[in-house]
Amino acid sequence: MTETIASAALAVHENLNIQKRRIQKGEKKTRLSLVTGTHGDELEGQYLAYMVGSFIDQNIDMLDGIVDIYPALNPMGIDSITRGIPMFDLDMNRVFPGSKNGTMAEMLCASIVDDISGSDVCIDVHSSNIFLKEIPQIRMSAPTAQTLLPYAILMNVDFIWIHDAATVLESTLAHTLNTRGTKTLVVEMGVGMRITKEYCRQLFDGVMYLMKELGMWKGEIASVREPIVSEGREVGFVNSDAAGIFVPCANFGDTVKKGDHIGDVVDPLTSEVVEKVKAVCDGLIFTLREYPVVYGGSLLARILQPVSGGEDK
Amino acid sequence: MKKKILFSLRSPYREQLEVTGFCFGHGKKSAAIVGAMRGNEVQQMYVCSRMVQELKKLEAKGHIADDCEIMVIPCVNYYSMNIGKRFWTMDNTDINRMFPGYVQGETTQRIADGLFSKIQGYEYGIQLASFYQPGNFLPHVKMMDTGFTAPALMKDFGLEYGIIRRPRPYDTTTLNYNWQIWGTKAFSVYANATDIIDENAADEAVYAILRFLDTQGIISANTPPAYVTKLTDESKTSQIRSEAAGVFKSLISIGKRVERGDVLGIISDPFDGEVVSEIRSTVSGTIYFEYCAPLINSNTVCFKIIK
Structure with a gap:
């Protein structure tokens, strides 16, 4: 089932719609949210979203819980190869938590946060930018590490980077959701404007492994690699x-x-x-x-x- | 007047970027004035160029106080200005989200560091600021409430309003915020326009800055009569947002007093011209911001009102 979780009227006969797809089966209410497309030039998550949704569709009886897929938080950005929100040149990941009564960007961000909040785990997939290529990794701030690390190590990434907290990052989706008790893992992998199938496959295995550990998946899964954790390293x-x-x-x-x-x-x-x-x-x-x-x-x-x-x- | 290159950066394909400061007087670092940090801040650069002209005349007449130095930096990011971009040419980052900067960091962090290291330590810092949306502001001055703030100083600009803003997380990497954290009393002056030159607003901004410097005893200048500045907290101002999208027409101008319920503008359907929304004021007060583009999305701030 697809649904529009936030909408805003654009100037000339068009609405900006942020959509999600809910896949639900079984008795459990455990909910995993797969979120991507905050930056319009990051596309790795697009293929991952397809892979996860497609695989679950083909093996739907193995699902026992809820998977919400949000492929495009910034749909106009993806459509126009624009990193930020087109027209405003605003980095959407500096507008959270947003405000229901705020500007268009703030209103959209508030709706996104409301919709994802309450998920058991949220995976927020980024893919660097057009300048840098990244090995599959999860980033988290030091204050959240104790809560997030047990989940991050299940995700089949090569590296977990625990960094210092920075005030400016308090405007991100991940910070907002983590602050509200929704465990949110930020994935960085690949490079902007491209899809690296090998990395998408790697993270796909991680998503399925996490679902298994959360008790949401009854099917067979691949084993995952042990990531390097940055603790004690520079x-x-x-x-x-x-x-x-x-x-x-x-x-x-x-x-x-x-x-x-x-x-x-x-x-x-x-x-x-x-x-x-x-x-x-x-x-x-x-x-x-x-x-x-x-x-x-x-x-x-x-x-x-x-x-x-x-x-x- | 002394012209100084504060920071330079080599480009692979263009002439070297040279961030240039104009210094007046000698001695104690009294005031630094920063103009365009984004490529569309033409009015901000223009106001600074007018300040250079005024300070040259004052210096020639000996009207800059002893042991006082003023520096004006009209434009930090003219690379973007010359190619019609708002943010940094290559990676689209915003220099005014990179302070205090980092000398070993990425390009715009290095530019921010190069600038900040030269404008740190001034007693007063004045930035000509702009807004991310197209619109006109009533000239006013703003200060961030960092705990190091002396809001009453805003009255010395003699503009109609002085606004105190509670910083949000994304403000913590702006010049204004970092100036204050490092002990400079920092102000943002809004001179109405951004990507066009508004001569009247530029006059008002130049006089306001001269008036401020005069009141602090840094220069001696005659300026037109000032307003008795009303100080207010930004949280006590009201934003009026569009409830529909389409073609926007303002029915009021900035500086006008309005009453609650007054129609401030209309939005019409872009194809058939039917009015789809009347924008009404939710409070009584004075309009200090007006959206000015012909097309408008929903939930867009079209007016700001000081109650």
């Missing part, structure tokens, strides 16, 4: 200092040593290498720049350091 940021074209020579997922050559910034006009990019620390490259044009400051890579004094598995 993340090294590699930013460009020069402007030009970034050409990596390390691969995504490589383990590198501090000082290793991981790429060059080159100048196509002068044919010179303007910066030899080196790893800032030992560790695993879990973020790598995908879009070649860089300014000073452009993020090129993130490296997850090993545990102090220890070795990665």
Whole structure:
């Protein structure tokens, strides 16, 4: 069953509709919400939403609970390849919790929060942006880690990044839902404007595993990998200092040593290498720049350091 | 006057970005004035350019106080201005959501850091601000309530209204907020327009800033008579939102007094012209913001009223 959970009239004979699909079977009321499409340039979640819905449809008798799929929180953004809400250039994930009596964006956000609240678990799928590629990972703030980590480790991601809380992130959907008691996991994977089938498949297995653990799925499921958790580790940021074209020579997922050559910034006009990019620390490259044009400051890579004094598995 | 490059950034394909400050007087860092941080803030840049003109004249006459330095930065993000974008050219991030900045961070964090490191430590900070929606404001001054605020100082601008805003989480990375946290008394001046030049509003903003600097003893300037500023909390203002979508027509202008129930505007069907909604005031007060685009969505703020 599909339903419109929020709607706003646009200027010329059209409504902006945010839709969800509810798949329900069995006696249990356990509810999993799969949410994506907050940023219009992030598409990995679109294919994942299709995969999960399609698989459940084909094996509907195995479901014992409620799965709500929200594929497009920012439908106009996806439709127009716009990261924010078109017309306003607003990042939707800085408008939560919104307000029923607020502006259009605030009203939509408040309706979304109301609808998802009460889910047993919510999975909020993002896919970086057009500039960076990310290995499948779940991010959470330190204050929420104790609650969320037991669920995150079931999700078949490679990495769980527990970061410091930041006031500005209090305007996100995940913060709002977690504050209201709906356990919400933020997934980052792949790259903007593309679908990485391999990652969608990986996360699909995680979603099904989580459903099994929640008692919502009676069918067979694949085993999941044990993620690296960032606790006790530092993340090294590699930013460009020069402007030009970034050409990596390390691969995504490589383990590198501090000082290793991981790429060059080159100048196509002068044919010179303007910066030899080196790893800032030992560790695993879990973020790598995908879009070649860089300014000073452009993020090129993130490296997850090993545990102090220890070795990665 | 001294012209200083506060921060520069190389681009792969364009001339180097040079954020430029104009300094007047010598000595104690007294006031910094920042204009456009977004590519559509033409009015904000224009007001600053007018300030440069005024301060040049005052400096030539010796009307800048001893041991006082004023810096004006008309435009931080002219890269975006030159290509018709509001936010940063490449990644569409907003410099005014990157403060206090980070020298080793991403590009707009570095720009914010480069700017903030040069405008930190001033006693007063004045930012020419804009709103994300198309619209006109009654010139007014705003301050964020960070706990370090002295709202009464807003009266020294002599604008009709001074508004205190309780910061939301997304405000914590703005220039204004961070200025205050680092000890600068920071104000946002709204000079009506954004992507067009409104000469009258620019005059009013320039006089207001000169008046403020004069009252603080930083300059000596003659300015036209001022308003007795009414201070109010933003939570006590009212927003009137559209209940329908279509073609918007305002029936009132900013600065006008309205009564509860007055019709402020109409929305008509874009195809057949039938009126689909009358926008009525829910309170009595003075209009200080008016939406100004021809098309309007539902739930859009079309008027703001100070009760």
